[in-house]
Amino acid sequence: MAAPSRNTCGLTERSVRERVPPLLNDLYQFTMAYAYWRAGRHQEPAVFELFFRDNPFGGGFSLFAGLHDCLLFLRSFRFSDEDVEFLRSVLPPATDPAFFQFLRGLDCSGVTVRSVPEGTVVFARVPLMEVAGPLAVVQLLETSLLCLVNYASLVCSNAARFRLAAGPRRRLLEMGLRRAQGPDGGLTASRYTHIGGFDLTSNVQAGFLFGIPVAGTMAHSYVTSFNSLEEVWPQTLAAANGDPEPVDVISLTKGWLSRVCELLGAEPEKIREGELAAFLSYAVAYPQNFLPVIDSYSVGCSGLLNFCAVALTLCELGHRPVGVRLDSGDLCKQSVDVRRVFRLCSEHFSIPAFDSLIIVGTNNISEQSLAELNKKVKGVNVMVGVGTHLVTCTKQPSLGCVYKLVEVRGRPRMKISEDPEKSTVPGRKAVYRLVDADVLGMIFLLKIKEINIICIYLFKYIPLFNICNTVSYCLLSFVYVCSSHKVSLAK
């Protein structure tokens, strides 16, 4: 889990305080707080529940995330003089000045949070967090808690779906910083996609703050910035065995390039010299980390040949090239072609290192295209980098968590809406998660305290657990589960 690394804990806490000041809130929380205060109800004990109404992405589950930030937010929740002065300027002039004194003294010392642990698999309509405390205070917390949980849980769940589509072994890289909702959206995405199952991120700050492994080598701009082999500098490289005599890599690479062209029947005049220069220059800078992007011009006519020539040069000098990145075109087809060429080179030139070269695909990958890749390209080890579809959650860009009042002064409260979907289940709940021994069935019991009503939530389809999809079958399972299997308490 991407918990803050030890030396950056303070930084994360400070960052939450700066990112989520108490004014980052909907105005109506303040107008309501005033109305509670004016009626003398602000200290009444109240309980809110945070949950979502539908599992995201048309799927059967979600992951819960954002709790750590919520707790840091609650710990730092306090109004400054400047905050209170601003509120005075936007609330109606009739607002009693004593209310602002009340706000100035507020904190969350009277608030209790019960929650499922960060990273838990959770389901629709089951409470994720229960926030209890003085009515006015717990009301004021709504927007910030929702803001911290909604996207964190959504992007974490999205990452988990990509992980399920990719299978357990394929390496997944998150690279969505430039496509997220601003800097903090990007950082949140890096953090919670790691919890959701991604191995790496391109985001250096996420590495710094949360200890997530970072990865990345080059963009097309690096390749296109080179024009000729004259720009390669230094033009020599020492062998890995420590031989102090540096070798002229230009001529070495040129030799390998003609041999590769001959092997593959390629036309040397179609090869881009600038691309070869870029690859060689990068290889000289990082002989142990050579993983260029090979589609700046043409993978088949130039990029792949240039890569092979430079990688063979590195191998001859005892270094170990890493692989290639593909960022456009048909990833399935290309990865098969590229792997075939690697095998040919490995066999023809007796360079077994070519068998363990990796292919990184970063071309507009979605959950679907990842599943397709798995199906079509079995046995070809392709690491996948995902940006846009992962961080913007294209399929459903909002989780829709809500924060609903369920109890005031020990009495259950409920909302009955014009949309039956939006009605709430009143009262504090004890949540039981019933699982049979083989985790083939799952069912939730929400026991409402005080009034002893039990709600049962059934899930039509949980891909993780291959659950039954009709209510009758679920009810049968329920009896089965209750009568013969263990009961585990979710919170």
Add this chain to the structure above:
Amino acid sequence: MAAPSRNTCGLTERSVRERVPPLLNDLYQFTMAYAYWRAGRHQEPAVFELFFRDNPFGGGFSLFAGLHDCLLFLRSFRFSDEDVEFLRSVLPPATDPAFFQFLRGLDCSGVTVRSVPEGTVVFARVPLMEVAGPLAVVQLLETSLLCLVNYASLVCSNAARFRLAAGPRRRLLEMGLRRAQGPDGGLTASRYTHIGGFDLTSNVQAGFLFGIPVAGTMAHSYVTSFNSLEEVWPQTLAAANGDPEPVDVISLTKGWLSRVCELLGAEPEKIREGELAAFLSYAVAYPQNFLPVIDSYSVGCSGLLNFCAVALTLCELGHRPVGVRLDSGDLCKQSVDVRRVFRLCSEHFSIPAFDSLIIVGTNNISEQSLAELNKKVKGVNVMVGVGTHLVTCTKQPSLGCVYKLVEVRGRPRMKISEDPEKSTVPGRKAVYRLVDADVLGMIFLLKIKEINIICIYLFKYIPLFNICNTVSYCLLSFVYVCSSHKVSLAK
């Protein structure tokens, strides 16, 4: 425009420095910067262009936003010792230590930005920003500039589309904080939707930092927190005319409620006393700002009747109720029904204030449902609050801006991709925007400097300008525009 208000300029600048530290960057920018540095190319003058490839939302235009933050970011771009130490730990061990010294001394003093102004209507494939400077530095800026422009421009454009759908007069409220990508995503949304045409935000921090007018009154939790009229406190209210004798609002409201029920033929037993108590309590706290949410139980059977009773009480005491909020059900149908009841009350009780009550609709509004509202409910003044669909840009959650190298050492650079769509136009450009006198046609000329090539971009459909939709017609227009109309320089 939501430029920072005078007293918060420093706050915004500090905020950008904290939100966009130089490590909030893709790792490959650093590996490339090192490779440039190692080859002695880091100081070579280079030019990048920032643009997007397709107009968002399947539409004909975008708005450009994020420039102000980009400039603040460039001004504060500098690595701390701590940043450099972290980079040392993640870059390959072979990295020359002198490179980190170089990083430590970097800033953007050698960088020049040319840009279209913030808030400009812009189009696909035409450069929005041109960033020129030392190759390694301008390379390092890519991710942050994209991150700051991409979402800001997207959400600003989305807001403009909502504004076009709503027409010029309808008041629009942004209320997406809880659905955005974390705290900063929410703040960015509030800021740039205001530039895009929204009048108000629910986000208090956006009011504080950018001077955007804030709005909001109450949520369902406030309504459901009340159970009986005994909870209303104080139970009296002074008249607006300054009469010192407070009036018993409970009995006054009860009286109005029976008259309203009689007028509308409603069943008094279906009316929720808790809801009436909530409305009355809020009205006592804010007699001039009474705008409750009326769908906590049932609009027709309870909420609307309770509102009318309390609003009539306020009117009798000389106060002026504001209106109602609808958050579920069919907004078109409900707003017609509510307006009809307001008119009935106005006529029957001779209370003309009821004619100017406002209706606020906040129920899952999309661009489409807004257009439908306009079509179906002509003449009913409904103010609209938009959250999820606005801030997550459901229809297209990413703009896809890119940052491409177009020149190094005065020589044009280009990328030719496996996807023709991803190829770039080489060289720095002078952009001319040709508009005919009636703004019925628009065309772009990109004159590439040095090599004197002219690219012409045609737009199939620009809803703002009712432009021609076939290439041949466009070419004819082009000749027409060039021969007889003014030429305006876009940047």
